[in-house]
Amino acid sequence: MRRLAFMALLLCLAASLAATAWFGRAVWQDARDNAAIRDLAAGRDAIPAASADPRATHARILFLAWRDRLPEAQDRLPLLVGAPPELLSEASYAIGNARMRAGFQQIEAGNFENAETEISLAKTAYRDALRAVPGFRDGKVNLDLAMRLVRDLPRPLADGESDPLAQPRRLWTDLPGLPRGAP
Amino acid sequence: MKWLALALLPLPALAQPVVTADNPHGYGWWLGDELVQRVTIALPPGVTVDPASLPRPRAVDYWLDLRAVEAEQADTGLHLTLRWQNFYSALEPSWREVPAQPIRLSDGTVAELPGFGFVTSPLRPLTAPSTADQLQPDPRFRLIDPMPARAGLGLSLAALILSGLGLAWHQAWGPFRARPARPFTRAARAMARLPDRRLLHRALDAAFGRVLIGADLPQFLAARPEFRPLADRLAAFFAASDAAFFGQHAHPDTAEAQALARDLARIERGRR
Numbered sequence: 334m335r336r337l338a339f340m341a342l343l344l345c346l347a348a349s350l351a352a353t354a355w356f357g358r359a360v361w362q363d364a365r366d367n368a369a370i371r372d373l374a375a376g377r378d379a380i381p382a383a384s385a386d387p388r389a390t391h392a393r394i395l396f397l398a399w400r401d402r403l404p405e406a407q408d409r410l411p412l413l414v415g416a417p418p419e420l421l422s423e424a425s426y427a428i429g430n431a432r433m434r435a436g437f438q439q440i441e442a443g444n445f446e447n448a449e450t451e452i453s454l455a456k457t458a459y460r461d462a463l464r465a466v467p468g469f470r471d472g473k474v475n476l477d478l479a480m481r482l483v484r485d486l487p488r489p490l491a492d493g494e495s496d497p498l499a500q501p502r503r504l505w506t507d508l509p510g511l512p513r514g515a516p
Numbered sequence: 517m518k519w520l521a522l523a524l525l526p527l528p529a530l531a532q533p534v535v536t537a538d539n540p541h542g543y544g545w546w547l548g549d550e551l552v553q554r555v556t557i558a559l560p561p562g563v564t565v566d567p568a569s570l571p572r573p574r575a576v577d578y579w580l581d582l583r584a585v586e587a588e589q590a591d592t593g594l595h596l597t598l599r600w601q602n603f604y605s606a607l608e609p610s611w612r613e614v615p616a617q618p619i620r621l622s623d624g625t626v627a628e629l630p631g632f633g634f635v636t637s638p639l640r641p642l643t644a645p646s647t648a649d650q651l652q653p654d655p656r657f658r659l660i661d662p663m664p665a666r667a668g669l670g671l672s673l674a675a676l677i678l679s680g681l682g683l684a685w686h687q688a689w690g691p692f693r694a695r696p697a698r699p700f701t702r703a704a705r706a707m708a709r710l711p712d713r714r715l716l717h718r719a720l721d722a723a724f725g726r727v728l729i730g731a732d733l734p735q736f737l738a739a740r741p742e743f744r745p746l747a748d749r750l751a752a753f754f755a756a757s758d759a760a761f762f763g764q765h766a767h768p769d770t771a772e773a774q775a776l777a778r779d780l781a782r783i784e785r786g787r788r
Contacts, residue, residue: 335686335742339786342686345679352672359665367660374657388658395657423655430654437648460603463548464583467601471652473548477639480547480605481646485578 362386369393387416391424398427401435422465426472429458433479452483532625533593534558539632540600546639550583551600551614555629558593559621565594569620571629579604580614596629602636609637687785699723700780707777711770713757716777723784730754742783749776 365382370392372379378396381389390412397406406428413421432455439448459476462469536558540551557565565587573582583599604612616631644650684690688698695701703719706712720728724736733751737744753776756768782788 335784335786336788337786338686339683342679342683345675346683349672349675349679353669353676356665356669356672360662360669363660363662363665367662370657370659386660388660392657395654399654420658427654430651433651434648463603464581464601467548467550469548471655473546473639474652476603477547477605478646478650481640485603485605487578 387413387420390416391420394424395427398424398431401431403428403431406431418465419469422462422469422472425458425462425465426469426475429455429462429472429475429479432458433475436479436482449483452479455479456483456485533560533563533621533627535627535630537630537632539630540634542633543635545602545634545636547603547605547636549602549636551602551634553598553600553614553632555596555598556593557596557619557627560623564589564622566620566622569618570596571598571617571619576600576615579612598629602634604636606636606638607642609635611635696722698781698784700777700784704774704777704781707774711774713753713760713768713770713773716753716773716780717757719777719780730758743780746776746779746783749779 362384363386366386366389369379369381369385369389373392373396376396379393381393390409394406394409394413397403397409406424410421410424410428413424432451436448436451436455439445439451456476456479459472459479462472463476466472534557536556538554538556540553545551559565567587570585570587571582573584575581579602581601581603583601584597585599586597588595588597600614602612604610611633612635613633614631617629619627619629621627685692685695688695688701693702693705699719699722700716703715706715717728720736723740724732728736730751733747733754737747737750743750749772753773756772760768779788
């Protein structure tokens with residue numbers, strides 16, 4: 334009986350020691366990742382550790398997207414695959430927003446070809462955001478906006494037909510065709 | 517007899533399975549919404565659906581994705597859950613048709629997963645400007661909630677302190693050094709400094725509850741069976757003490773008494 338009590342106490346001690354170490358590490362990691370997220374939110378670049386929480390990766394993608402470092406942001410998206418879908422959705426949405434801002438700049442400059450490319454990429458990013466979370470309303474609104482600028486077209490007409498005259502005209506576009514400003 | 521020959525011709529398997537569909541509601545859908553269609557295929561016994569013929573998750577059309585197909589085999593047939601996603605950016609409420617999908621059964625028949633239609637509506641007014649200031653803002657940064665890990669750390673620290681205290685109490689360590697319920701442990705520690713046999717006698721008295729003499733040893737071992745492995749050495753200890761007390765042997769072996777006290781202490785604390 335006493336032997337059993339001694340063994341049980343030793344076991345409890347070992348288990349609680351292991352739990353303390355594990356949770357201590359978790360507390361430290363949370364503090365480290367939150368510090369990185371606060372830095373990124375304040376506009377200071379911080380590179381989260383490889384083992385960082387997905388929210389730190391999310392923060393870094395938001396930071397990179399806002400600064401138009403899109404290839405870097407895009408490269409980090411796969412890190413969010415196993416994470417809660419909201420994070421992947423918001424990260425894709427932030428990339429979409431960056432593409433849209435670039436698209437609007439191109440429209441201002443009158444480069445409609447480049448604008449169309451940027452807005453098509455934005456549409457892909459917004460679609461990815463909605464695939465991750467179908468109810469993401471900000472993503473819906475911005476995708477609708479992008480779709481009004483560059484309308485989706487039925488596929489069978491867009492490919493297969495070699496005759497350029499048979500290609501459908503791009504209807505329903507809101508892309509401004511004329512320079513603005515005073516005459 | 518011709519009619520008989522015709523009647524005896526093997527009939528092709530014509531049993532069409534009954535397909536019932538629980539389609540999404542026809543109205544009230546927006547860009548990006550997920551539409552869940554549940555289809556039940558009642559199958560004749562022994563017939564299964566060819567898994568390769570189930571529709572694959574894919575972009576079915578430029579405005580329609582099939583996100584996921586979940587198949588669940590039940591006694592009555594196959595339950596299919598098809599998750600569609602609408603990407604049609606409507607300028608006005610618009611009727612969209614989701615196409616039917618063919619599937620093949622193991623007996624060679626082809627059944628059809630029914631299509632359905634729905635009305636998708638625009639999110640923004642038709643006249644809303646498409647300018648940069650209409651963009652919804654970037655998402656917020658999300659901080660990690662530190663409370664779960666902190667609570668876990670607090671609880672495991674409490675468990676660590678409690679089990680440490682429990683072990684110290686059980687082993688008569690630190691603040692529990694002078695615990696009355698560990699007489700042999702106290703005696704062994706005292707004898708390490710002062711090798712006096714009487715200390716062990718007092719400890720045996722305390723463990724027995726009254727004065728223990730050599731003749732009472734079987735009674736003590738019956739009450740505390742865990743000390744039975746040391747019965748011979750206890751008997752020898754009492755014999756040596758009696759001999760010393762009655763003057764037959766002036767200097768009994770104190771080293772053996774110390775060793776005995778240590779072994780009794782080990783048993784007392786569950787170490788042996």
